[in-house]
Amino acid sequence: MEEKVIFEKVLEILKPYVREAEDLKTATEETDILNDLKVNSSRLVDIILAIEDEFDIEVSDDEADEVQTIGDTVSLITGKI
């Protein structure tokens, strides 16, 4: 799967959790999920679960702890599929 496709799928997964959906339109790989998109930190659990379901992968707690930006998320997924 192309990284661009994964990137778009990640944006779709993030959509219910961001404070302002508009912020996703300008999101890049450097966009920080908590600080820039103002996602409640406890929702990262839900985002990881959604990623596992969408890409049929397993993400360990340690791997999940390393995710900060959208780029981190894309890299994590890319490395597992």
Add this chain to the structure above:
Amino acid sequence: MNHRRVVVTGLGIIAPNAHGIQDFEKALREGKSGIRFLPHLEKLKFGCRVGGIPDNLDQISEEYFPADILHVLNESMRYAGIAAIDAWTDAGMQIPLPDDDRVNWDSGAIVGTGIGGADTLGIIIPKVNEGRARRLGSAVVEQTMSSSVSARLSGLLALGNQVTTNSSACSTGTEAVIMGYERIREGKADKMLCGGAEGSSPYIWAGFDAMRVLNTGKNEVPEQASRPMSATAGGFIPGAGAGILLLESLDSAQQRGARIYGEILGGAVNSGGQRNGGSMSAPNGEGVQRCIRAALHHAGIGPGDVDVINGHLTATMADPLELANWAAALERTPVDLPYIHSTKSLVGHCLGAAGGIECVASLLEVHKGFIHGSINCEDLHEKILPYEKRVVHDTIEKDFNILIKASFGFGDVNSCVVFQKYEG
């Protein structure tokens, strides 16, 4: 201590027969029932297949909550949030922006629930049993903790005073109003959002169906199913929703020129100790009478001052006993009992939300000068027949001064609050 006077400046309601104060008042005046046939209860093989669930919850919720909050709110939290926001804005208060870091340290919330997030428990239990606890997601604790119905209000409205949830079964909502009243009266807060919320989950209602305390005989005619005081009452009809009042010190209300629905003169809560006929599921009559008398004493009024009773009146065998207790506590005969009526005839028994919803109805009646009718009791129970002229069947337009509202709950717990028309 110099106690402060407490008034009600905001009302919020999402009930089976209406959402919003204007529509709720209209529904009360017109005797509009919110009881509907519920196909999912038939599918689940309930004996009682009717109930009261507020309409259009999903659509209403989208208007009240940002998307990132809405998707983690379960049903009872949505009811509580909608009613609290309505009460807050009805009182002329502003909804703070999420990025505004100012906290309102003088405002809090006591919003109770009887059973709470049972819909979420219905998701948790199978997953845990299947060994999938790690797949539960992040929101299940905030949805199932008992304080779920009050905790979210803190964030929505930047409440910095006490934010808590009480739980005393069907007495919950009225008890919350009394607790908030006491907090403001003692000078510990200026404004308190108080009331109750309850979801409509079958997991909540199933226990009552199993106890055979729901009416199973009117599934074909839902609007006739909730029959407090009727000879053909066959049990209560479950309901859901929320009723929340914004209580405020009179000083605070006057300083900001707020509209005042009525004054809370006093209230009382107690338990019958599960003695002398009292049990986990029935009230000790002496406890009920003591609670009513204590509320009058605390309010500084006599039994002859009460004009209207908004009863607990659920449509069970307890209704005749309740009227006898009212008459004894108020030292009245059946022919001179204050006017009495049951909001549950219109909305069913909304459990932990019942007291809150009925207090909202009571304040509207005190403020606007009317007493809504109780439907489905044309055929009064034989033990209630002597009170016939005091039971309000059709809405009466009448200016009156004092309304007394009581709720009684499983566990043999009682609450009673006294509302007075505010004349300035």
